[in-house]
Amino acid sequence: MxxxxxxxxxxxxxxxxxxxxxxxxxxxxxxxxxxxxxxxxxxxxxxxxNLAARSMRQGWMPLIGVVADELITSPFATEIIRGLDGAARASDMAVFAMTLSGRRDVASVVEEVRRFRPRAIAYAAMYHKTVSLPEEFAGTVGVMINCREANERVTSLVPDEIGAAHEITSYLIDAGRRSIAFINLPGLLAGELRAAGFRQAMSEAGLNGSGERVLPAVRRAIYSDRAPSLVLSHVTELMSGPSRPDAILCGNDRVAMEVYGALRRIGAQIPDDVAVASFDNQLDIASRLDPPLTTMALPHRAMGRMAADILLSSDAVPGEVRKLPFQLVERSSV
Known part of the structure; x- marks a missing residue:
């Protein structure tokens, strides 16, 4: 009955x-x-x-739809979805995602999500970047997660890349490191902003100039894991030159893993000869390196939680960019 x-x-x-x-x-x-x-x-x-009857009365289902811009391929997808889902469940909502890939454009995926009549829609990206939403959907998407809306029409939640780079660079400087090389991620917004934070911290410490070097991790104009790596050649040249760095900052934990291998090949010890620090805190990499890697943890779960709060409380300011801080994870590489 x-x-x-x-x-x-x-x-x-x-x-x-x-x-x-x-x-x-x-x-x-x-x-x-x-x-x-x-x-x-x-x-x-x-x-x-009776969700169907409730949907007819309210005009929406108790769902939050996510347009996932290659998010499912990212190791951080789980953290964003966990944060979003946990906050949504507290309001008796469920979360579902539709994947955006090269063969499906934004308009078609947003339309597919709308068919389920969700209470709200979020757009989440695999990495920090700028996204141009079709004009007709600027009012449909309630929040951008890990990305910015190009025309500043949607509230965006992004990692504070400049602040994180400034913090980890200052941490290296406070540890007594004075010659720091940064093997960065070329062609990515995150890399550009991290380089700015790195240079800012170096300048404030009076170490800009010869003590500051920013090098691309790959040979291509845009970083990807599949691009030809320049890490080994950079490390070899840096450590054999007249002004050896006493610290290497890495664009992400994958680059740091390569730096570890390159330093071992030339017999350099971490952290005695050179400290290594990074961004991301991919636990399967950072915690298993020897010595474990000091890195900046991305705020993906916090972005997910904040996104749900914004979507369910209508606390959105169109065009606002909210920058969420990273967390420094101290291990033994510095």
Missing amino acids: TISLSDIAERAGVSVKTVSGALHGGSARMSDETRQRIKEIAEELGYVT
Whole structure:
């Protein structure tokens, strides 16, 4: 037998509107005691929300849709989705994602997400970049996660790349390192911003000039894991030159892993001869290197949680860019 709101209302001695408010977050005012009693009665009777009927009444399903811009291929996807899903579940919402790839454009994926009539839609990217949404969807997407909307029409949540680079560089300087090379990620917005933070920290310490070197991690104009690496040649040249660095900052943990290998080939010890630090905190890399890697952890889970809060509270300021801080993870490489 299907249990209705009326059945619960009759047992609880309240109105159907009150029951709906207790179970579905409606506008009815009630005490916490009444809300809890209604929930207990609903559970006792075996009430299951009719999502289709609820959708017809409200015009939306209790869902948050995510346009995933190659996000599922990223090791950080889990953290963004976990943060988003955890906050959504607290409001009785579920999260689903549709993947955007080279063969599917933004418009078609957004339309596919809209077919499910979600309460809200987020756009999440694999890495920090600028995204141009079609004009007709600027009002449909409620928040951008790990990316910026090119025309500043949507609230964007991004990592504070400049702040993170400034912090990790200052950490190296405070540890007594004075000649720091940065093997960076060419062609990426994250790399550009991290280089700015690195140079800012070096300048503030009076170490810009000969003590500051920024080198590309790969031969191509845009960084990718599949591009021909320049790490070995850079490390070999740096460590055999007249002004050897006493620290190498890496664009990400994968680059750091290559730096470790290159230093071992030439017999350099970490951190005695040269300190190594990085960005990302990919645990399967950073914690297993020998010595474990000091790195800046990306705020992906925090971005997911904040995105849900914005979408469900309508706390969005079109065009606002909110920068979330990284977290320094100290290990033994400095």
